[in-house]
Every structure is written in C-alpha cells, then in structure tokens.
Amino acid sequence: MILDPDRGYDLIGDIHGCAHTLERLLSELGYRLQGGVWRHPGRMALFLGDLIDRGPRIRETLHLVHGMVEAGEALCIMGNHEYSALGWSTPAPADSGRAFVREHTPRHARLLKETLEQFEAYPDDWRDFLAWFYRLPLFIDAGRFRLVHACWDAGLIGALRATHPDGRIDAAFVRASASPASFASRVAERLLRGTDLPLPQGMALTGRDGLTRTAFRTKFWEEDPQTYGDVVFQPDALPEHVAERPLSPAQKANLLLYGADEPLLFVGHYWRRGRPAPIRDNLACLDYSAVMHGKLVAYRLDRETRLDPDKFVWVEVERAGALP
Numbered sequence: 001m002i003l004d005p006d007r008g009y010d011l012i013g014d015i016h017g018c019a020h021t022l023e024r025l026l027s028e029l030g031y032r033l034q035g036g037v038w039r040h041p042g043r044m045a046l047f048l049g050d051l052i053d054r055g056p057r058i059r060e061t062l063h064l065v066h067g068m069v070e071a072g073e074a075l076c077i078m079g080n081h082e083y084s085a086l087g088w089s090t091p092a093p094a095d096s097g098r099a100f101v102r103e104h105t106p107r108h109a110r111l112l113k114e115t116l117e118q119f120e121a122y123p124d125d126w127r128d129f130l131a132w133f134y135r136l137p138l139f140i141d142a143g144r145f146r147l148v149h150a151c152w153d154a155g156l157i158g159a160l161r162a163t164h165p166d167g168r169i170d171a172a173f174v175r176a177s178a179s180p181a182s183f184a185s186r187v188a189e190r191l192l193r194g195t196d197l198p199l200p201q202g203m204a205l206t207g208r209d210g211l212t213r214t215a216f217r218t219k220f221w222e223e224d225p226q227t228y229g230d231v232v233f234q235p236d237a238l239p240e241h242v243a244e245r246p247l248s249p250a251q252k253a254n255l256l257l258y259g260a261d262e263p264l265l266f267v268g269h270y271w272r273r274g275r276p277a278p279i280r281d282n283l284a285c286l287d288y289s290a291v292m293h294g295k296l297v298a299y300r301l302d303r304e305t306r307l308d309p310d311k312f313v314w315v316e317v318e319r320a321g322a323l324p
C-alpha cells in the first residue's frame, strides 16, 4: 500500500474502548470534529488495531474510527481483539472438533464481555462492525514504514501477500484458523499476538490483566540474546531464576530478528509503561495500556527515516472519580 508521501501520519496505539481518551488525543494532535468526522487539514491517522474490548466506550470508539476510515481521514489495521471477535462469531469447520473458531470458553467470554454487553441493544450495529473488521488489513507496508499489531514476520507476510495482496483476510481464512497447525492460524498468531516462549515446565504466571499464562511474550528484534531475560517483552517480569535461564540453540534459532536497517516499524499490543520512547530508532510500540489507566500514545510521523524521541504525543488516562 503506497500512502501519500506529502501527508503527515499520526500513528495511534491500542484504544480498547477508551473513546473519550481518543477524542482528547485527536484534539491534542490538531484534529477537529467536522461534519461528524474527526479531520486534520494535512494529516492522516493510522490506527494499530485493538479498538474493542475491556473499555467503557467500545461502540463509540468503533463509530469514531470507522467514520474516519470511511472519510479517508484514517486507516486502521486489525488487532488480535478484532480477530478474536471474528473467531468467536464464526462457526468452525465440522472436522475441527470445535463449535466456533474461537471456542466459547469462560476465558474467551471474559475478554469479549464488555464488547458484547455494550452492543447488546445494538445487534445490527455489531453485525456491521464484524463485517467491517474484514476490511482491516493484518499489516500495512508503506515502503519507508510499516504497521502490524504485534510482530512483523517477513516470511509469513510474504506468503500471505501471495493470496491476500492487500493484507485483508476473509471468512474462509478465519474458519481455516480453527486448526492450530494451519497457515491462517500461524499468520494470525504471529502477526497479531507476536512471538513467545513457553515458561519452564509446570510454571504459570498471572499477568496484570488477571489472566494466567504458561508462556511469556518475547522480543523479535534482539541481536544475539543469551537468556530468557534478554528476550522477555511484557509488563510482568520473569522470576529471577527464569530470567537467568540460557536459551537453547533451538530456541535461539527460532527467534525472529527485525533488523536495525529495515524500514520504520510501528506496533501496538504490548502493554508498555513509563515514558513513551522508541524501542530502537526504527521500531516503536505505541501501546501504553490506556485501558489500564496508562497512556494513549501517538507518534507524529513526517519524512524522517529514523524515529525521533520528541515526536511521541500522549494523553494520560484519568481514573473515573479521581481528584483533579
């Protein structure tokens, strides 16, 4: 996808239903509500996915972003939460042993709970947005910069492009992903959830989001890592004895490396904390846990080919009822 080189771009991380915070951020960036759509005279917003789930104004968020995309004021890629909503709503193939692509377990239900509740009185609206999720590409490659929700895997993206040149998937793709070994499942997992490693045998960690996991999220850009601690990339630290564990040769061989000389890459997904900054001068994560009372973060991209630490803009999310 080739974007207009004369336009500036504002990349925006995971919103998760924080529509008021998004309005504050857009306002801060100089966008104004005109004719029902947020617009900027010379810039375009690029959303990194995960518009839904967890937050208080999911429906408003979808209307806002959808309105901007329809008006040509924004583009939006798919996050793992939109993909999960499609999987939840899509019957699985008969031979898969599942009823739905994303099984209706209590854990999955909990993640989608706020979304389904907020759309309970608007079933047609929800059906329209599910259809719209298929319009959201899994990645955007604009040449000098790239967007993906969690992880740029050049091999899988190359293969996906052969069948889905614009990065948009369809219901057949989602149905195929009911089988964990399928190409569709590998693409969705890798691009939208990133890379991970299993925790040592029998170990499970409970994250800030209250979910218990037997794997931890890993970096896909580390040159020559030696230990688990060198590759961990998530808000919850590994216990020291796990962080010190050496990576096996097989684990090292399986790690991805997004090179320091590749185009600028923007991701969301990782629940970062602290002051927004580049990870490396060609890599930024813009998810700073807005829905967990963190920050909603944007990066203002112009013509630069290396990220500028001074071009991050953010709004703090205030706790409801907190004193000013």
Ligand SMILES: [Mn+2]
Residues within 6 Å of the ligand: 014, 050, 079, 268, 269, 270, 287
């Ligand atoms: Mn997210």
